[in-house]
Amino acid sequence: MEACNCVEPQWPPxxxxxRYQYISDFFIALAYFSIPLELxxxxxxxxxxxxxxxxxxxxxxxxxxxxxxxxSLWTFTIHSRTVAVVLTTAKVLTAVxxxxxxxxxxxxxxxxxxxxxxxxxxxxxxxxxxxxxxLIRTQEETGRHVRMLTHEIRSTLDRHTIxxxxxxELGKMLSLEECTLWMPTPDGQELELKNAFQADxxxxxxxxxxxxxxQVFSASRAVVISPNSPVCVTRVxxxxxxxxxxxxxxxxxxxITNFHFSGWPDAVIRPFALLVLMLPLDSARRWHAHxxxxxxxVADQVAVALSHAMILEESMLARELLMEQNVALEHARQGAxxxxxxxxxxxxxxxxxxxxxxxxIIALSSLxxxxxxxxxxxxxxxxxxxxxxxxxxxxxxxxxxxxxKPIASVKRLQVNLTMGPDIPEIAVGDDKRLLQTALxxxxxxxxxxxxxxxxxxxxxxxxxxxxxxxxxxFRPLPGDNHFYIRVQxxxxxxxxxxQDIPMLFNKFVQADSTTTRNYGGTGLGLAICKRFVNLMxxxxxxxSDGVGKGSVVTFIVxxxxxxxxxxxxxxxxxxxxxxxxxxxxxxxxxxxxxxxDNGVNRMVTRGLLMRLGCEVTLAASGRECLQLIQQxxxxxxxxxxDVCMPEMDGYEVAVQIQKRLGRRERPLLVALTxxxxxITREKCLRxxxxxxxxxxxxxxxxxxxxxxxxxxxxxxxxxxxx
Amino acid sequence: xxEPKVVGKVSDAAAPASAVQAVEQxxxxxxEAEVKVKEExxxxxxxxxxxxxxxxxxxxxxxxxxxxxxxxSQLQMLQDESSPDFVEEVVTLFFDDTEKxxxxxxxxxxxxxxxxxxxxxxxxxxxxxSSSIGAQRVKNVCVxxxxxxxxxxxxxxxDHLAKVKEEFNDVRSKLRKMLELEKRIMAAxxxxxxxxx
Numbered sequence: 001m002e003a004c005n006c007v008e009p010q011w012p013p014x015x016x017x018x019r020y021q022y023i024s025d026f027f028i029a030l031a032y033f034s035i036p037l038e039l040x041x042x043x044x045x046x047x048x049x050x051x052x053x054x055x056x057x058x059x060x061x062x063x064x065x066x067x068x069x070x071x072s073l074w075t076f077t078i079h080s081r082t083v084a085v086v087l088t089t090a091k092v093l094t095a096v097x098x099x100x101x102x103x104x105x106x107x108x109x110x111x112x113x114x115x116x117x118x119x120x121x122x123x124x125x126x127x128x129x130x131x132x133x134x135l136i137r138t139q140e141e142t143g144r145h146v147r148m149l150t151h152e153i154r155s156t157l158d159r160h161t162i163x164x165x166x167x168x169e170l171g172k173m174l175s176l177e178e179c180t181l182w183m184p185t186p187d188g189q190e191l192e193l194k195n196a197f198q199a200d201x202x203x204x205x206x207x208x209x210x211x212x213x214x215q216v217f218s219a220s221r222a223v224v225i226s227p228n229s230p231v232c233v234t235r236v237x238x239x240x241x242x243x244x245x246x247x248x249x250x251x252x253x254x255x256i257t258n259f260h261f262s263g264w265p266d267a268v269i270r271p272f273a274l275l276v277l278m279l280p281l282d283s284a285r286r287w288h289a290h291x292x293x294x295x296x297x298v299a300d301q302v303a304v305a306l307s308h309a310m311i312l313e314e315s316m317l318a319r320e321l322l323m324e325q326n327v328a329l330e331h332a333r334q335g336a337x338x339x340x341x342x343x344x345x346x347x348x349x350x351x352x353x354x355x356x357x358x359x360x361i362i363a364l365s366s367l368x369x370x371x372x373x374x375x376x377x378x379x380x381x382x383x384x385x386x387x388x389x390x391x392x393x394x395x396x397x398x399x400x401x402x403x404x405k406p407i408a409s410v411k412r413l414q415v416n417l418t419m420g421p422d423i424p425e426i427a428v429g430d431d432k433r434l435l436q437t438a439l440x441x442x443x444x445x446x447x448x449x450x451x452x453x454x455x456x457x458x459x460x461x462x463x464x465x466x467x468x469x470x471x472x473x474f475r476p477l478p479g480d481n482h483f484y485i486r487v488q489x490x491x492x493x494x495x496x497x498x499q500d501i502p503m504l505f506n507k508f509v510q511a512d513s514t515t516t517r518n519y520g521g522t523g524l525g526l527a528i529c530k531r532f533v534n535l536m537x538x539x540x541x542x543x544s545d546g547v548g549k550g551s552v553v554t555f556i557v558x559x560x561x562x563x564x565x566x567x568x569x570x571x572x573x574x575x576x577x578x579x580x581x582x583x584x585x586x587x588x589x590x591x592x593x594x595x596x597d598n599g600v601n602r603m604v605t606r607g608l609l610m611r612l613g614c615e616v617t618l619a620a621s622g623r624e625c626l627q628l629i630q631q632x633x634x635x636x637x638x639x640x641x642d643v644c645m646p647e648m649d650g651y652e653v654a655v656q657i658q659k660r661l662g663r664r665e666r667p668l669l670v671a672l673t674x675x676x677x678x679i680t681r682e683k684c685l686r687x688x689x690x691x692x693x694x695x696x697x698x699x700x701x702x703x704x705x706x707x708x709x710x711x712x713x714x715x716x717x718x719x720x721x722x
Numbered sequence: 723x724x725e726p727k728v729v730g731k732v733s734d735a736a737a738p739a740s741a742v743q744a745v746e747q748x749x750x751x752x753x754e755a756e757v758k759v760k761e762e763x764x765x766x767x768x769x770x771x772x773x774x775x776x777x778x779x780x781x782x783x784x785x786x787x788x789x790x791x792x793x794x795s796q797l798q799m800l801q802d803e804s805s806p807d808f809v810e811e812v813v814t815l816f817f818d819d820t821e822k823x824x825x826x827x828x829x830x831x832x833x834x835x836x837x838x839x840x841x842x843x844x845x846x847x848x849x850x851x852s853s854s855i856g857a858q859r860v861k862n863v864c865v866x867x868x869x870x871x872x873x874x875x876x877x878x879x880x881d882h883l884a885k886v887k888e889e890f891n892d893v894r895s896k897l898r899k900m901l902e903l904e905k906r907i908m909a910a911x912x913x914x915x916x917x918x919x
Contacts, residue, residue, distance in 0.1 A: 600816045600851035607800040607808055644846065674850065696793045696853050699800070 018076055025069045032066025054104055061101045064094035142294050145173045149298060153305045157312050162305045163195040170277065170298060171197035174291060177244060177281055180233060182206065182274040184253075191231075191274055199233060206230045212248075217272050222249040222292045222299075231276045244279030245287050249299045251275055254307035273306075275299055351410050386535055390562050391431035393485070394419050397458050400438045404454075408446050413454060415446070420459030423485065428560035433532045437540075438487060440525045441553045445491035452492025452550070461486040461556055468541040468554070470502070476538070482560045484538070489553045496544040496551050504542060505530045533557055563664070588613035590710065591635055595625040595653065596642040596672070601695075605640065605672075608702050622648025626656055629667075636667040638709065640693075643673045643680070651687055658688050668709050672697070770912035777903045777914075780896065789893050794856030810904075813897055816855050820890060823848050827883055831876070841879060842871040848886070859889045 036059035043055055071087045149169045153162050163181055171179040179197035184190070190205040191213065206213065212229040225231075225248050232246050251273040277295060279285050401417040408415045438456075445454045461476050461484035468474065476484035496504075505526050526540075533540045533555050540555035592614045596602045602618050609616045617636070619625040622645055629636065639657070641650035654669050670691045671684040684692045693705055784790045801808040827844050830837065849864035863886040870878035904914060 598847055598850045598854070599819055600812060601854045603812050603815055604797065604854045607797070607805065607812070610805070611800050611802075644850075646843070674853070695850070696796075696856075698792070698796050 022073060022076060025073055029066045029070040029073075032062045032069065036062050054101075054108055057097065057101045057104060061094070061097040064090060064097050068094050139290055142173065142290065145169070146294055146297055146301075149173070150301045153301055154308075156305075157309050159306060159309045159313075160195075162302065162309060166298065166302050167195055167197045170295070174277070174294070176277050176279060178233070178276075178278040180231070180276045181251075182231060182276070184208065184271045184273065188271060193233065196233075204233055213274065216248045216274060217250050219250070222247050222287075222295050224287060225276075227278070231274065232278060244281060244283050244285060246276065246278045247287050247292065247295060248274060248276045249295055251299050251306070252303050253310075254303065275302070348410055386430040387432065388428060388430060388560075390426055390428050392425060393423055393427040393559070394425065394458075396431055396435050397438060397456065397487075400435060400442055401456065403439060404442050404446055408454065411446070411450070413446060413449055413452065415442075416453060416455045418455070418457045420457075422460045423458060424483070424561065426562045427483075428562055429536065429557075430532075433535070434557065437529045437532045437555065437557075440529050441487075441489050441540075441555065444525060445489050445493060445551075445553065449491045449493030449550075453490075454492075455488075455490045457488045457490075459486055460484070468539060469543075470541065471539060474539045474556075476556050476558065482558055484556050484558050486554065486556045490550065491552075492550040494551075495547045495549040496542065497547055498544060501542050501544070505540075529555070590614045590637045590706065591617070592638045592640060593617045593619060593625060593628060593636045593667070594640045595619040595622060595645070595650070596640075597621060597645045598642070601642070605697065608697060608699055611699060612703055612706060614706070621645060622650070622653040625653055629657065638668045638670060638706075640670050640672055643671050643684070651683070654684075654687050654689055670705070670709070770907060770910045773903055773907045773910065774912060774914075777900065777907060780900050780903065784893075784896055784900075788858050789896060791856045791858040793853065797856065810901055812855065813901065816851055816857075817894055817897075819851060820848065824883075824887060824890070831879055831883060836874075836876055836879070838871045838874050838879075842868060845871060857890075857893050860886060860893060863889050 039055050039059060043052060068087070068090045071083070071090050074083050075087060149166065152165045152169065156162055156165070167179045167181060170176065176197065178199065180193055180199070181195040182191035183194045185192050185205065188208070190207055193204045208214075210230065212225050212231070216223050216225065225246050227244075227246050229246070231248065253271050253273055275295075279287070397417055397419065401415060405415050442454060442456055461478070463475070463477075465486060478484060530540055536557035536559070538555060538557035540553070542551055542553050544551035590613075592609055594602060594605050594609070594616060596605065596618075597620060599620075602620070606616045606618060617628060619628055622641075625639070625641070626648075629639075639653075641653050643650035650671050650673075654671070657666055657669065660666075668690045669688065670693055671680075671689050672693055672695055673680055673684075674695045676694050681692045691705065691709060693701065781790075785794075797809055797812060823844055827841065827848075830840050830844065845864050845867045849861055849868065852860040852864060863882060867879065867882040867886060870882055907914060
């Protein structure tokens with residue numbers, strides 16, 4: 001054998017390369033194994049990483065690469081087939097995985113890149129929002145300031161306070177160098193510096209026609225003006241410093257007179273004030289949009305507050321003026337009242353002195369007119385005749401009372417008239433003479449009473465009333481056709497000596513000659529009264545407790561009842577008023593006989609009348625009707641007769657009734673007919689009916705008819721036509 | 723509501739040939755009777771308000787269609803606590819009187835020759851009572867009827883008699899219905915609107 005060391009190859013110098021390869025391979029393998037470990041570690045740490053599968057692939061790829069390189073370490077020497085197989089397997093796997101990974105990466109890399117862009121985008125947005133937040137905050141701040149300012153301005157109505165507050169706040173808020181307000185002078189030609197933030201009011205004026213000012217006044221928004229204009233007045237004089245930007249805005253001054261009908265101020269003639277704001281000197285600040293807005297808002301608020309203040313001032317002035325006027329008027333009124341009172345007193349005195357004799361003259365002249373025997377008025381003869389007629393009894397006394405009241409009130413006397421409840425409304429007699437008598441008696445009472453009252457009491461004479469002590473046998477008794485009334489006149493006047501009383505009714509005599517001198521008048525009055533009272537079958541007398549204790553004159557006269565169905569008038573007249581009231585009780589108790597051959601009509605009419613409170617009897621034929629009347633003989637007040645009845649019709653019944661009963665005794669006759677023509681109506685009236693009513697009858701029609709019949713004894717044309 | 727009359731007629735006209743048919747018909751009649759009872763029950767369950775509404779509707783209808791006029795309203799006003807059944811009494815009397823009167827009229831128009839005075843007398847009566855009640859349509863026909871009597875027109879009279887009977891039946895059935903409603907309202911404790919308290 002040769003000594004060839006082939007079994008142990010020597011380390012050829014090419015083995016250096018091999019060695020370096022070997023080492024590099026080793027390190028590569030190391031790295032290849034450690035990278036996945038790191039990846040796994042970090043992925044485990046961050047739980048949200050979305051590409052785990054990729055990492056797994058990566059890991060596999062790297063591991064396999066490492067394995068491959070590792071295995072290739074063995075291939076530098078002679079290696080067995082197993083190793084070659086293993087290596088081949090590893091390489092194949094590596095190839096597969098790496099290709100897969102490569103394919104995968106194609107998908108995910110754009111995603112990863114976009115993640116980055118999204119991040120950038122969000123960052124930009126965040127920055128923008130931050131900026132905007134900053135802006136909003138500043139705006140909010142300024143808004144708050146404005147609100148505070150507005151509140152301050154509005155909470156006071158004093159003009160000066162408003163302006164100084166405004167300027168101070170504005171200046172502070174916007175960090176201004178100067179803030180001034182210029183008001184128009186009364187003549188409207190100049191603007192005067194009135195209020196300022198920093199400067200004292202320097203009484204500077206600027207003409208209103210300056211172009212800058214014109215420019216500002218014509219714009220409704222804040223205007224940036226040149227710092228050189230005359231309104232830019234600062235504390236620091238001298239032009240060395242660069243004044244900052246200046247802004248001016250007009251402030252409208254609103255007066256009451258500016259608000260016309262349409263409610264909006266007139267745009268043309270308004271006066272304006274000027275608000276000037278200056279940024280600090282030597283600063284690079286400029287006016288921002290939101291600051292200008294703020295200024296505009298403030299200017300508006302100032303305008304409103306100023307107008308309020310001005311309106312308030314004006315109204316306060318007006319109120320003071322009114323108060324002064326009121327005081328003056330009050331004085332004038334008091335003066336006028338005093339004057340009136342003085343005049344009234346004067347008139348009262350004059351009146352009394354003139355009236356007293358006038359009264360006597362009037363009484364006398366009425367007497368003169370009354371009597372026919374002009375030259376014979378002093379005749380004792382009872383040739384006076386009563387003029388009898390129907391009249392309203394209470395009215396007589398009411399008239400007396402109203403005639404006497406004026407004189408009595410001048411003498412400050414009370415005249416009270418009391419009418420008894422039982423006095424008939426209508427009486428028959430001589431009302432003129434009754435009036436004269438009453439007037440005379442009451443007039444005397446008023447005349448001879450200096451103070452106090454005159455009471456007139458009128459009532460039906462009753463037997464229990466006290467008689468005249470001097471004539472006890474005069475006893476007035478009421479009868480069927482007549483009644484007596486008693487009139488009593490009490491006064492708190494001079495009174496009479498009881499001894500003088502009998503002579504009073506003699507002519508020309510007065511109780512005391514002194515009274516003649518003091519009070520004038522003649523003695524005729526009472527004599528004439530006595531004459532009249534006697535004619536009326538009555539009596540008159542006087543009673544008195546003595547001189548100074550007043551007197552009572554009483555007279556009783558006879559009057560007759562009015563002629564219409566007597567029982568009715570007694571029933572109705574004392575209770576009801578003359579005017580027709582619509583109450584049910586007007587017709588209550590009236591007895592009515594209804595004659596109609598139709599059962600339904602009978603029933604309906606009965607229902608109607610019962611509703612009106614009447615007592616109803618029904619008759620089904622003319623014959624039955626006559627029978628009933630015969631039996632009860634005048635028990636009925638009213639007959640309702642249907643004219644169309646078989647056998648005996650309504651006309652026939654009416655004729656029969658009138659034959660048997662006189663006009664005064666018979667009940668009222670009313671025809672019921674469906675015909676509305678004149679012929680029927682005339683026929684009814686010709687036959688003596690008191691009225692005609694057309695069918696069908698309504699409740700109201702019935703009521704009216706009844707009322708008219710019972711009051712007047714006939715139905716008016718109008719009601720008949722209903 | 724289906725009329726049981728129809729079924730009745732059928733059963734009268736075609737005598738049931740077989741027991742089956744008869745049974746069917748009985749069933750149908752029963753069913754209809756049930757329906758009727760149910761409806762009556764339902765009606766009974768109407769509240770006072772519903773009854774009042776029906777009453778008012780009926781009354782308004784009669785007034786607006788001219789069956790009744792103002793006079794009827796007058797009568798209603800006369801009803802109060804002292805005469806609570808006034809309207810019913812008057813109306814019932816009217817129905818009774820009119821029936822007699824219509825019989826008389828029919829008789830008198832059958833005679834030959836016709837005594838127009840007598841006929842006129844009856845019609846005059848009828849006109850009077852119908853106008854007192856406020857039965858306007860009836861009254862109007864009476865007025866026309868009287869013209870026929872004056873003209874002694876027999877055919878016209880006969881026609882008008884038929885017409886007046888028809889009108890009378892109409893107003894009678896309506897008034898009866900109204901009175902029945904009033905009874906039910908009072909029974910249910912309601913108060914009629916035109917009765918003064």
